[in-house]
Amino acid sequence: MMQRLWELGCDWDEPIPTALEKDWSAFLRELPIIERLRIPRWTHMSKTNKAIELHGFCDASMKAYGAAVYIRVLDSDDNIHVHLLLSKTKVAPSQRTITLPRLELCGTVVLAQLMQYTKDVLAIPDVKMYAWTDSTIALAWIRATPAKWTTFVSNRVSEIQRLVGIDCWGHVATLHNPADLASRGVFPSELELLEVWWTGPEYLRLYWDFEVPHQPIEIDTEEEKRTVNVLTIQVDYNDCFLQAIYNCSSLLKVVRVIAYCYRFTIKCQPKLGPIKGPLSPRELEAALLIVVKTAQKDMFKNEIQQILENKIPKTLRSLNAFIDVNGILRVGGRLENSLLSYDAQHHFTTLVVRDAHKNTLHGGIQQMIMYIRQKYWIGQIRRSVCIDVLLASGKRHPKCNN
Template sequence: MKDLIHNAVEICEKGNLRLHKISCNNSEVMLSLPESERATITQTDLEPCQKSFSPEKVLGIQWCIESDTFCFKLTLKDHPLTRRGILATVASIYDPLGLISPLVLVGKMILQRMCQDRSDWDDPLPDDLRPDWECWNAELLKLSEIKIPRCFIPDGLGQAVSVQLHHFSDASLSGYGQCSYVRLKTTDERVHCALVMAKARVAPLMPVTIPRLELQAATISAKVSKVLETEMGYKDMSHHFWMDSKVVLGYIKNDTKRLKIFVANRVQRIREVSQPTQWKYVPTTDNPADYATRGLTADEIAKSNWLTGPKFLWETEASPQTADIDLEIPPDDVEVKPTVVHIVQQMKFTSFTERMSRFSSYSKAVTAVAVIVECSLKKREKLFSKIQVRNLAETNLIRVIQQETFEDSIQNLQKRYTSSHRDDPLKNLDPFLDENGLLRVGGRLKRSAFLYGVKHPILLPKRNHFSTLVESHYHGRIGHQGRSMTINEIRNHGCWIVGCRSTVSSLIQNCVTCKKLRGRRVSQKMANLPEDRTEPSPPFTHCGLDCFGQFIVKEGRKELKRYGLIFTCLASRAVHIEDLDYMSTDSFINALRCLIAIRGKVLMIRCDQGTNFVGASHELKENLNKLNIDSIARKLLSQNCEFLFNTPSSSHMGGVWERQIRTIRNVSDGILIQNGTQLNTSALHTFLFETMAIINSRPLTVDDLEDPNGPLPLSPNNILTMKSGIVTPPPPGDFVREDIYARKRSPISGQSVLDKVGKRIFVQSSVKENLARYQRKYQSW
């Protein structure tokens, strides 16, 4: 020990480090050190008979030098009795080896109960938990009475010849944990056990089965064993794992059944560290890990076998008294995956045509038959090329299909040799059998120079799967063209399908590729119109609402943004337009109040969601999202007006009022071109009202517009004003585009920029000349 300390001091001096405040439980070692390098002690007389040292802190744990034991002298701070304060108190206990983990577990359980009750961080401790918390605080003060030997090997034990680590694990509804003990055995059969490391955790709030918690505890035991094997440094140290759950032991020793993911992953981790033979059963009464799942007081820790291990470890042979146990997993265990039995049923085909229904293309069917033909030819030791084998396969395939579908016709031809029977449905085709036994179409082209397959095509049955494969094959070869081109391609390749025109039409109708290329678009069937659009009502009793803009107006040298608000009557299709100075909730409510003041009582207003305004600019959408819709709805509700929203992402539901925005833009463009595009706030207000008057003068129907004897068309203004004709102010006439920077402007010559055009259009005009022309036009009118 002296050499070790002196060597450590010399090594630190080489790095200009001073190693001092050294403490040791051996007085001879302490006397060999200079007094300046020693730690503070209670007595200066260090004679062996009079030594008395004060406890020293070692990584937060009190070390009593005199007795060479660890102890816990906790000084608790005065934390408030809240969830935050309780967490601070529990976390302040430093116990890295888990020597007092059963006692700490009780504090964690109290904290978990507060979390389960959803207590806030600064909520006071509930009255039902206060007694438990006060008792636990009192137990913390009693920890100073517990003495834990620092050394695993006590004095006088002798040389250990056998070192074993025994790991115990257990779980309950309150928590789960494990504890590891070192068992030393000397040459004279003396045994000593001591607690090395332990862990205790509360059970999760989510319901978990006991076997899963037991498996979690076993996984922790496996991890701790790997840590201790690295840190303790004993050679030939054996590991033994104990638990009282037969179910989990069955999982670990299982080699046949498939387990669910949660169990399988943890069993795999356990097997990576240990062998299944190392895991053994121990009764619950002999399992000290049970203390780590339920908790202990300070007195119970001192009196129980928590620090020394179970009784059977102190015996010469560490083996608990247990009867033979069955570790087989029952077949109905919830963690066992159900066995899926795949039954392979042999397909039995009654005909070759039915067997052909298993193929999805003509090429695959011919290739399959070609393989069979090639195998039979190899047995005959005949050499054929790939093309010859394929042609032979097509011939055999078609011959079998014809023999099954045209059996009667072939028998008649074989009997009569030259022509078919008069009752044969193929008699009009003048069929005959060729040298390969194939049924072909006859006719009068035998002496022509055409190819044999074109003069006498092979007959194929109607509504047959093989015929459908042939049609699909040649339809794909011509790029999915129409019926005539497909039939022509089939005939050119020597095939005659009975009723080919109808079957090809059906094929094209069901062809997915043809539908993608030339299919008609499927339109959505619209729902029924709401009642407020079909029942007659006074103007603007039921209306739709939308925003449009933005407009740039000029006030002095400032450019300001303005927006438009359109109301469309759902019954008369009349429109009412208001301008908004700001896109705010108050400005929006004021516009609604103007509508009600001018047009009368409104019972219902329909509107799109703010993000679905068709034609609205990005900036307008952002402003609409900032509106306080609840405030607007409450304001309207106070006036007995209901504010309804369309379904989100369904802007087509507001087509009645969305369509009027384009009409407003078209009318505004014409007015601005005639009167100038430099607008101020007053001019914008005037133009919007003129636009409203023009739109409300549009005819609602065009059926009688060209009938000289028909009635005048009905317009929304006829309903609103009970007058006919377009209501507009005197025409402004032509304006001279000069003096763009004139300070005075008439209400008609202002400035605006419509975001639909995307450009600012400045039109020069002379204010004096414009006024003079306006007066002359007004007098003549």
Template sequence: MIQKLWLSRSGWDNDLEKALQDEWQNYRSSLTELEKIKITRWFSYTSTACKMELHGFCDASIKAYAAVVHLVVTNKSGSRQISLVAAKSKVAPIKTISLPRLELSGAALLAKLTRPMICVLKIMNWSEVRAWTDSQIVLAWLQGHPSKWTTVVANRTAEIHHLLGKNIWRHVPSKQNPADCASRGVLPLELPNLDLWWRGPEWLSIPEQFWPNRATCESTDEEVRKSATCNSTLTNDHLDNNILGLQNRLSTFTKLIRVTSYVRRFMSVIKKVKHGGSFITATEFNASVFTWIRIVQGHHFAHEIFQLQKRKVINGNSSLSKLGNFLDENGILRMTGRLYHSELNYNERFPIILPDKSPFVRLLLEKVHRETLHGGAQLMLNVLNRNYWIIGARNQIRQVIHKCITCYKERAAVQTQ
């Protein structure tokens, strides 16, 4: 009834529909029948009991999911006394959820409800605890490892395994499940005489060999986690959108290149290509640096690289149009100029072009700043120009120096008397 009122979306000052008004009045008038219900608060198991058993039942419907726990006390004479210990129900979410997931939520609710009772009643033997559900899919989920299922199912099954384990779960027919009364709802007029709710199914009062047979849990394909396929080609097209975020998650340039080197080594293992020993070699390190340069250039200079591949020249309003540039044999964008005829090494004559405001460039500048022992802007620029040509390099270098904590402390004015 409460769920219907909520779903009607009626305001506090709005009148309800006639059908809802009549249903609410009937429900309200029947609440007086609850005064006739008397619940025993004492379980006589201390003196004459020789065995105690906890039986938990769970069920779910499109309206709600519920759990109920019964205590079965076997006396020395062999008679079995059944008592309702606790019960709990929750309204099903407004968002549509599959019935198996609701059944699993009911099982998780039962696990949370039963675990404290095991400690309070000091039941040390798990063979005296039983959990019952009428869902074969839930039983199949509980018998499998949580990693096999999707995230929602895996989280709930892992929680149930932690609280109760997976070996105490059994199947009960729906008509003999006491939790069905709470999940589907009963009127207060029917509740006092509902023996299934108060005493549980009839077979609880007889020996275990006459209980429902433990149904075999067949495997299910529902909610199976899909295995992710790994693409072993390290190219801009496949990694541009995924690997760029790695620049912001790693704190130093060296760590970024080392992580990339291990990724490349993993891919070489997939391709069955031999690699070096356990340590990263200089060749692997340099190859990872060039990989990142291609990724960064492909992200920031995609249009310019396309023009160089097609027309051999960059046109338009690009910041690179005034620079002499070309693509080397490795597909890296380099700058050329008056140093072409000098006797400097290849990287100094044709430095690699890098963009400004890139996390990769920021990590590179911080690395050079530390290697130059927190050198100034001119020293850092001279070191960088041996291999790279960074657009707007001076502004980026000043920002790195300004944010350096060590340099900030050294620049602090000494107090005088």
């Protein structure tokens, strides 16, 4: 009633509308009848009871939502006693944009909180709990994973599943749902005679053993499903690897960087176990092949395409070049195990020469050339080695004439 006055914007000194005045007068007439209501304090709980259960009901309307909790006792003489323990109602929000299924879900939250509170207060170990609602949409939300729904539904479903197990929830017809009285409201004169409110639905008192029905819920709840925005990015790995080559100052560093990237891609595959510890020789070798293959595609793109088309490029005709099973461009003849590298302008050539300079302990030009050609074939290799020796020593080597 106060909410309706606020929505109408009535001031304190203005007469209220006729419809509200009639409702207020009816409320005042019914208010003294509350004194006639008698609630028994004994719920037939004793040490001789054979079983005790908690049953909760919830419902909602566009005006309010609420819940009621009942205790169900089976005494030593196999008599069933059902009593109302507590109930709670809340006025529905004034925003008319909220839907009835959402209000029903709010009612299930109130019920879950009341049942957990009742269980803690009574301190009954392993008490069976049953939660009932007449909303099939709310049941469908509760029985699904919270991540499937929008934020409003997801947060409340998470709270419900935390307090009351999914298996405890069942569907009840509106005719047998006592919480329907709490959601739409009744006058005290009517409530006094409503047995369903004080002792619950009749089926709770007829027989003891029953299970919560779990019939499949086939309700279209697309409106509350979480919208997942998928962003697809096409990444050219060759560009990424080539950028890594140019950003690193040593061959070992670029190999290790790409080896860790390769390890990450393996970890992302669920069927493969986690990989821990330092990089293995196999990972380093696989990363080196990736580096070589990337650099070759950068320098010999046209030549590789011609070889794949069974054509012999003029620039590589004297080397008898071919592509191995790993897609690596190699030279044939006596050097068939050598990786074909590039001219002195490519950064990967610089990394290879620097690595050779370091591994030969700053050896001479001929020693570095022999070391490099054990694995790589570089055009104009003497020029590349001389440049590296000049940069390292700061003076021209006697054998570097150009």
